Amino acid sequence: MKRTKDVVELKEIARRMRVDILTMIHAAGSGHPGGSLSAIDMLVALYCGAMDHGPDRKKTDRRDKFVLSKGHGAPALYAVLAECGYFGREHLKTLRQYESILSGHPYAPSTPGVEITTGSLGQGLSQANGLALANRLDGRDTFVYAMMGDGETQEGQIWEAAMSAAHFKLGNLIAFLDNNELQIDGFVSDVMGIEPIGKKWEAFGWHVQQIDGHDFGQIFAAIDNAKKVTDKPSLIWARTVKGKGVSFMERLAKWHGTAPSTDELNKALAELGEKA
Amino acid sequence: MAEMLALRDYYGKTVAELGKTNKDIVVLDADLSGSTRTSTFAKAFPERFFNMGVAEQDMIGTAAGLAAGGKIPFASTFAIFASGRAWEQVRQAVGYPHQNVKIIATHGGITVGPDGPSHQAGEDIALMRAIPGMTVIMPADAHETAAAVRWAAAYVGPVYIRLTRDKFPVVFNDSKTFTPGKGDQLKKGADVTFIACGLMTSIALEAAALLEKEGISAGVVNMASIKPIDRDLVLQAAAESGALVAAEEHSIIGGLGSAVAELVAENNPVPVIRVGIQDDYISSGAPEELLEACGFTATGLADAARRAVQLKKQAASR
Numbered sequence: 001m002k003r004t005k006d007v008v009e010l011k012e013i014a015r016r017m018r019v020d021i022l023t024m025i026h027a028a029g030s031g032h033p034g035g036s037l038s039a040i041d042m043l044v045a046l047y048c049g050a051m052d053h054g055p056d057r058k059k060t061d062r063r064d065k066f067v068l069s070k071g072h073g074a075p076a077l078y079a080v081l082a083e084c085g086y087f088g089r090e091h092l093k094t095l096r097q098y099e100s101i102l103s104g105h106p107y108a109p110s111t112p113g114v115e116i117t118t119g120s121l122g123q124g125l126s127q128a129n130g131l132a133l134a135n136r137l138d139g140r141d142t143f144v145y146a147m148m149g150d151g152e153t154q155e156g157q158i159w160e161a162a163m164s165a166a167h168f169k170l171g172n173l174i175a176f177l178d179n180n181e182l183q184i185d186g187f188v189s190d191v192m193g194i195e196p197i198g199k200k201w202e203a204f205g206w207h208v209q210q211i212d213g214h215d216f217g218q219i220f221a222a223i224d225n226a227k228k229v230t231d232k233p234s235l236i237w238a239r240t241v242k243g244k245g246v247s248f249m250e251r252l253a254k255w256h257g258t259a260p261s262t263d264e265l266n267k268a269l270a271e272l273g274e275k276a
Numbered sequence: 277m278a279e280m281l282a283l284r285d286y287y288g289k290t291v292a293e294l295g296k297t298n299k300d301i302v303v304l305d306a307d308l309s310g311s312t313r314t315s316t317f318a319k320a321f322p323e324r325f326f327n328m329g330v331a332e333q334d335m336i337g338t339a340a341g342l343a344a345g346g347k348i349p350f351a352s353t354f355a356i357f358a359s360g361r362a363w364e365q366v367r368q369a370v371g372y373p374h375q376n377v378k379i380i381a382t383h384g385g386i387t388v389g390p391d392g393p394s395h396q397a398g399e400d401i402a403l404m405r406a407i408p409g410m411t412v413i414m415p416a417d418a419h420e421t422a423a424a425v426r427w428a429a430a431y432v433g434p435v436y437i438r439l440t441r442d443k444f445p446v447v448f449n450d451s452k453t454f455t456p457g458k459g460d461q462l463k464k465g466a467d468v469t470f471i472a473c474g475l476m477t478s479i480a481l482e483a484a485a486l487l488e489k490e491g492i493s494a495g496v497v498n499m500a501s502i503k504p505i506d507r508d509l510v511l512q513a514a515a516e517s518g519a520l521v522a523a524e525e526h527s528i529i530g531g532l533g534s535a536v537a538e539l540v541a542e543n544n545p546v547p548v549i550r551v552g553i554q555d556d557y558i559s560s561g562a563p564e565e566l567l568e569a570c571g572f573t574a575t576g577l578a579d580a581a582r583r584a585v586q587l588k589k590q591a592a593s594r
Binding site for chain 1: 302323324326328329331333334336337338339340341342343344345346347349364365368369372373374
């Protein structure tokens with residue numbers, strides 16, 4: 001599988017992934033565009049640049065692994081998995097349909113490339129810890145990546161897992177926080193404030209870096225820094241824009257879990273330089 | 277008097293024994309390793325033991341991740357916390373993706389005694405039975421515990437084994453094996469049959485002996501495999517004795533009694549009396565006091581059997 005860290009190439013891939021995300025959610029008639037669009041640049045950086053992985057690897061082969069703890073970002077994950085050749089692009093239009101391999105939220109047994117089943121918020125980080133512990137036990141020098149939403153950190157289990165990852169000194173774990181500042185009911189700060197979020201992770205014993213989650217250079221630099229920290233888990237605290245890339249979706253809670261109408265899809269695709 | 281052995285002791289011993297030959301076995305606990313007896317494994321294989329602190333949800337999630345990474349995790353804590361506090365983690369991270377996690381929960385039922393209802397799990401079997409794909413086991417004694425743990429280590433998929441704190445009378449010997457979906461017909465009965473699990477199996481044997489003296493022929497089936505249940509054996513007992521008593525140290529809602537009643541109602545309706553916790557929180561107290569209070573005694577079970585036989589007669593005379 002071809003990997004690249006060329007920003008021009010990655011931006012073009014991310015543009016196409018945004019098209020795929022919107023097209024598949026429109027076809028499904030439901031889904032979560034806002035958080036998929038805030039996460040996609042990081043997913044492209046991981047799957048097309050940073051991670052050592054590929055659909056040709058067998059289940060037991062060594063590879064980096066990714067856990068989408070904010071499982072509602074499934075369309076973004078499915079888009080990059082199809083891009084990487086884990087399954088044919090024709091599956092994307094079956095998102096959320098009966099007996100599709102692409103469930104509404106990631107389901108490992110049915111979707112090639114999905115390592116961990118998620119969707120119920122707060123549960124992915126613990127499982128990423130488990131994968132990282134298994135790597136350590138087997139002497140594999142690979143990395144486990146995870147991504148959480150900011151609203152998701154309201155779940156108590158996230159903090160149990162934050163505590164145990166630091167306790168077990170999981171230097172082979174790199175977690176992203178997709179800090180797009182919105183959740184279904186509105187601004188995170190209004191619903192249930194999480195600040196000071198960076199200090200909280202630091203206090204739990206994590207190595208914390210704040211970046212712009214849409215800047216490929218910053219994403220790669222943060223991953224490189226995180227890999228050098230071997231005695232504690234790393235949090236890449238990514239400031240992001242919910243709905244990023246589609247002007248009328250940006251920074252609006254409404255687009256957390258609403259599918260675009262055909263008109264809205266066409267408008268969005270036009271903005272992304274794509275014909276409907 | 278039968279020899280008394282604690283199920284949890286045999287769990288601790290067996291998982292440590294299995295760990296010697298199977299290097300993929302890992303054990304997790306939530307700050308109760310002394311009580312659950314996972315401390316035996318922890319001492320032998322400290323690098324493969326993870327104390328997760330008082331954080332059951334994280335423990336189940338971490339176990340699921342270890343399983344996804346190719347390990348065979350045994351996760352242990354008290355039954356109320358394993359099944360209750362972490363229910364949704366068990367459902368989402370273990371049951372739904374059919375992850376290879378073994379949940380070995382000790383201190384089930386009321387024989388936890390003095391700790392009181394906060395620590396007495398009367399709902400765990402119901403909670404675990406409701407999860408699709410989950411195998412649910414309540415062994416009758418220490419030997420069946422060892423057999424169930426050995427089977428769970430070899431099987432690929434989610435398993436819940438419910439154990440208890442106190443010592444139970446030994447029913448089987450160390451050649452006992454466990455097969456999912458298979459019960460043990462310990463005694464045949466023409467008038468009524470007990471379908472029992474856990475401590476109730478040995479009590480049912482005593483009750484059957486009492487009934488024998490008054491001319492009632494009572495059978496005893498041990499049903500450690502609550503899910504999948506031994507369909508053929510339950511229906512055979514229903515056909516042969518025409519009346520059943522399901523007995524468990526668990527609520528009458530959702531456990532073995534429910535499983536038996538559901539099966540019989542849909543296939544061969546005969547009277548089924550459920551002996552269990554009567555939809556209530558019990559109390560602190562010595563285990564023997566609580567067993568007495570709940571009717572989990574030979575005389576209590578014999579009474580239930582007489583009622584079942586009475587119901588059968590009423591139905592026949594209609």
